[in-house]
Amino acid sequence: MPVLHRTRRPGATPIRVLHVIASIAQRTGGPAKAVVDMAAAVAARGHAVSIYTTDREMSDAERAAIGAPPADGVARHVFKQHWPRTFAASFELGAALEDAIPKADIVHLHSLYLYHVWKAASVCRKAKVPYLLRPHGTLDPFLWRRHRARKKLVELAFQDRVIRDAAALHYTAEEEMRLAAPYVHGAQGVVVPNGLDMRDYATVPARGAFFAAHPELAGTKPILFLSRINFKKGLDVLIPAFAKAYAADPALRLVVAGPDDGYLAAAKGFAETAGVADKVLWLGMLSGEAKKAAFADCTAFALPSWSENFGIAIVEAMACEAPVIVSDRVNIWREIEAAGAGLVSPPEVDAVAAHILLLAGDPARGRRMGEAGRKLAAAKYDWTTIAVELERVYARLAAQ
Numbered sequence: 087m088p089v090l091h092r093t094r095r096p097g098a099t100p101i102r103v104l105h106v107i108a109s110i111a112q113r114t115g116g117p118a119k120a121v122v123d124m125a126a127a128v129a130a131r132g133h134a135v136s137i138y139t140t141d142r143e144m145s146d147a148e149r150a151a152i153g154a155p156p157a158d159g160v161a162r163h164v165f166k167q168h169w170p171r172t173f174a175a176s177f178e179l180g181a182a183l184e185d186a187i188p189k190a191d192i193v194h195l196h197s198l199y200l201y202h203v204w205k206a207a208s209v210c211r212k213a214k215v216p217y218l219l220r221p222h223g224t225l226d227p228f229l230w231r232r233h234r235a236r237k238k239l240v241e242l243a244f245q246d247r248v249i250r251d252a253a254a255l256h257y258t259a260e261e262e263m264r265l266a267a268p269y270v271h272g273a274q275g276v277v278v279p280n281g282l283d284m285r286d287y288a289t290v291p292a293r294g295a296f297f298a299a300h301p302e303l304a305g306t307k308p309i310l311f312l313s314r315i316n317f318k319k320g321l322d323v324l325i326p327a328f329a330k331a332y333a334a335d336p337a338l339r340l341v342v343a344g345p346d347d348g349y350l351a352a353a354k355g356f357a358e359t360a361g362v363a364d365k366v367l368w369l370g371m372l373s374g375e376a377k378k379a380a381f382a383d384c385t386a387f388a389l390p391s392w393s394e395n396f397g398i399a400i401v402e403a404m405a406c407e408a409p410v411i412v413s414d415r416v417n418i419w420r421e422i423e424a425a426g427a428g429l430v431s432p433p434e435v436d437a438v439a440a441h442i443l444l445l446a447g448d449p450a451r452g453r454r455m456g457e458a459g460r461k462l463a464a465a466k467y468d469w470t471t472i473a474v475e476l477e478r479v480y481a482r483l484a485a486q
Contacts, residue, residue: 101480103128103135104186106206107196108174109142110162113345113371115314116398117222120258120280121196126158127281127473128480135160138183140167140176140202175201183209191484193217194256198224198248199240207248216253216483218276223395225266228318228415249273253483258396259417276479279418280396281469287405290460291375296383299376300367306339307446310384310408312372312399316347320390320413320433322356327390327438329360335446343369343380381406386445386452390433391415401467404428404459409452411441421466427459 105125110118121137129135141149141164152164163186165178179202187193187209195206195217203219210217223229230237237245249255255275257263263275297303309328313319321342328340340362342353350368357363372380381387387403387410394416401418403410410428412419422428429444431437445452 111143127469129159219252220256228393261417291382295379330439331442407456409455
């Protein structure tokens with residue numbers, strides 16, 4: 087992420103913001119990226135922002151960079167994770183939080199059910215420092231029901247109290263807040279979306295770069311999936327939907343990009359079963375210009391998730407003028423539909439196949455949707471605007 091110019095109003099009092107999250111490893115996807123980017127955006131407004139985390143799932147390169155001077159003004163404090171790793175436990179992190187939290191004005195606490203949540207909330211309670219709790223979609227009914235017995239034990243042990251004691255819960259869409267309402271014990275919520283630095287998308291990437299890098303796609307209509315390869319992302323819907331659409335339009339291809347989150351073998355099995363294994367290109371993780379080139383050259387970006395509290399890859403696709411196909415379980419689907427930036431349906435094979443064929447057969451419509459998506463991304467999901475919203479939330483909660 088580029089260094090942001092500081093834009094704090096003259097005379098405004100800096101807020102000391104401390105983020106706590108289990109991991110900021112790039113491969114973990116949206117939550118890690120959101121924390122790093124929002125921290126940098128708020129720091130650029132002149133506030134003192136730091137991140138406390140563990141080395142959970144970090145690559146060798148990321149581990150080697152621990153302790154390097156931050157280019158974005160955000161201090162990162164990374165501590166070793168230890169057993170039980172299921173809960174991202176780190177007593178070193180806990181000890182550091184005991185020292186750091188009393189010096190903060192507000193703590194921004196990310197995710198639920200893990201060691202850092204219990205420890206940070208406990209220290210905040212003792213030090214009388216308010217915390218903003220961001221569930222990152224874990225209170226969506228689809229995810230809330232998973233492993234219910236195990237989660238219930240954690241809720242009784244500490245999670246319910248952590249929610250009740252929060253100064254507020256942070257949601258990234260109105261839909262996420264609505265879905266979470268039955269599980270938050272009446273705690274108040276604030277809605278502040280995720281974002282992009284739109285200066286990284288000042289121009290739409292030139293068409294053709296992705297095809298040049300992947301000549302096997304020449305003359306085809308690629309449908310792009312770019313996200314963690316995870317059970318909730320809807321590949322069990324997308325792959326058979328693609329197979330159905332391919333039977334009607336043999337120029338179609340499916341491109342699957344993203345790190346394996348334990349689901350790659352299952353996804354490849356769906357392609358084998360559907361008879362399209364040789365029509366799917368598996369690319370692994372894409373980043374930087376390669377990712378933007380994929381968005382720019384795809385016929386459509388598709389993410390028919392079963393649960394998605396935001397979906398930053400969708401906004402990235404829109405910023406690159408790609409029309410999007412999403413499910414109505416993606417919590418910004420109403421915004422996408424209202425803007426005319428994409429097609430929305432339940433996560434059902436026939437519906438997704440119909441949307442693939444619609445955009446594959448009507449390039450002009452896809453271009454119009456792509457232009458509308460870029461306007462939506464610039465108007466609603468630019469970090470420079472979102473940072474002002476976060477600043478107001480932090481200031482209000484810190485003053486309570």
